[in-house]
Amino acid sequence: MRIDRQFGESFPRSAHPYKRLAVIGAGAYGTALAHVIAQDGTQVSLWARDEEVAGHINRSSRNAHYLPDIILAPSITATHQLKDALRDADAVMIVVPSHAIRSVARAMRPYILAGIPITVCAKGIEADTGCLMSQIVEDELPGHTVGALSGPTFATELAAGHPSAATLAFSFDQPDRLDPENSAAARMAMTLATPAFRTYLSDDLVGVEIGGAVKNVIAIACGMMRGAGFAENTRAALITRGLDEMKALAEALGGRRETVTGLSGIGDLTLTCSSTTSRNMSLGVQLGSGLERDACFDGKRTIVEGEANAKSVTDLAHKLSVPMPICETVCGILHDGLPIAETFARFWAEPIESEPRAMSLTFAHPAPLSTTPAFKEIPT
Template sequence: MAVLGAGSWGTALASVLARNGREVSLWARRAELAEAINATGRNEAYLPGIDLPTGITATADLDAALDGIDALLIVTPSSSLRQMCRAIAGKLPEGIPIALACKGVERGTGYLLSEVVSEELPGHPVGAVSGPTFAAETALEHPTAATVAFPFAYQDRLDPYQSPAVRLAVSLSGGGFRPYVSDDLVGVEVGGAVKNVIAIACGMMSGAGFAENTRAALITRGIDEMKQLAEALGGRRETVTGLSGAGDLTLTCSSTTSRNMSLGTQLGQGIPRAMCFDAQPVVVEGEVNAVSVIDLARRINVPMPICETVNAVLHTGADLAGSFNALWSRPIEAEPRALDLSFSHPAPGLSLQFGDSK
């Protein structure tokens, strides 16, 4: 198997596969990183202090990484996925399953990441691995669960044990890693893309000094935004309540180990974006995807007020306190959509207390 992307999550997935007896090619963009992994048996740049299992060969040569493989995992940032696909076009034998372990919606096209791969690399089954998974804990074999999702073709339903989803789940299953199988790729992808944006919202409010009530409200209503977008795109609401939706969202909103939660927390504390992460150029998927998720939602007329708020603060210069006050003073709605109620907030003059006035 090949894993494209030798960051923390790509290296963790390579470790899971290697511990389960798979030969793994781990592709890194930088030759010096690949050489260091092979020489030390560690990826100190992204998973410091963690010994990697035998069976992983790191390389910066795409041809070498893809030679003779039976399946491919792509773990590059969502913004560079199309470029990655074009780089491997013509190098991958037809029919090799491709699983995405990156999350997001492509900016401009509004495509889910599987649609990007299918457009650039036709002739391959395309799926995703997604769930509540911090890379270091996965690499250390802490009990971890995730969803492996591929559409099930007619032949897959006749013989599910030969389907790409089941075969990949078997390859990943072992030690502390427990996969579940899904045929709802859309629902799984939507959960993975939206949860990062909601996590930034949770971080913003935590950084501003609010606590557990606020976080629980944002998580719960964030799940509703996920459900509405997934359903509008042909996914199932049930999927969003599983590992790749509610599970992943809960984890990402619970710890500043998540870059998304960490960015939101720093912004909520009043740290300018340029100075977050000690002014280091850290890629935060939720920041990238706030724009693309909202663009997609607007195109298909799905209301996503929490994601809209995050996008406004991150990308249009909106004031954080004013934006969240506007979110909290929106008209009151019924929680079951079937009730279909909306009425004015009874105290529109009251506002949340931020900063010194809190």
């Protein structure tokens, strides 16, 4: 047992995990989380939109479409009925794509028990409203404590038991601080804990959710540059400056810049920008290599969160007067049809700025766009 040096308090505390969990969404990540939670025998009800998917999980203990190589824990029961999934649940995790969060939360309203905590695992910003995912759930399901889980966790690796970590954020009000063992944050962290998966707690919902939304857009930018033939210097520059865009937007919304340097920010950003396992990175690579959007992913309809979020993030940044040039570049390419080469060349030729904000210096870039040969090689 260690001692907290600041307060002289004995650690660790004890907190009781939830006994019955509803996981709403049986895609790869929802299924992986259900599997993690159920490994110690916790009863998990997994909601699948498709009745056939739910039936196959119950018959074979596998999600053949999303996690075919994982034999799921036996205490998982799948259903395509929301009322059955939510019945008797102590806590709920919503793991559906960001564009479906509002409709799914609204559909849950008649069935969810009063006051039980909800953890949102979708990453994004709602178009038109600029709402974070937790704000949407609070709108649709008032009276519930709402948190968010975010971090560098590819579903296949999480389900396979690779050591992984994420940030779990809930608002921590006075009652929670007086009795942290019974807070939703602590109890959900205990519910998720396994020998290979650990969570770190945060009370900065805004910072955690902004990291999750923006990193997908930066990953598309990194993918575009990789697909165009550029290498590690370019990726490192985009990751680093993308992190600064995350910090600026989080701070403008009342979040903390330090949160973005954690797992839900730089951790998730680094993972998503480093592997085509990420659909965001993969889309960027395909577009950067010259494919039209309709031809990407072998022509199969594939939801890529960063594609929609490029516009919603940029629109929100404009409303708040927060400059986010990388996100604006990706948005212009995806939604305004701007050419990749010219648009990224323009970004690289933007005025020279100081990196510490306190210096507040800006100088015109000396190199005209016509003398930037590297970008002329990008397919059009």
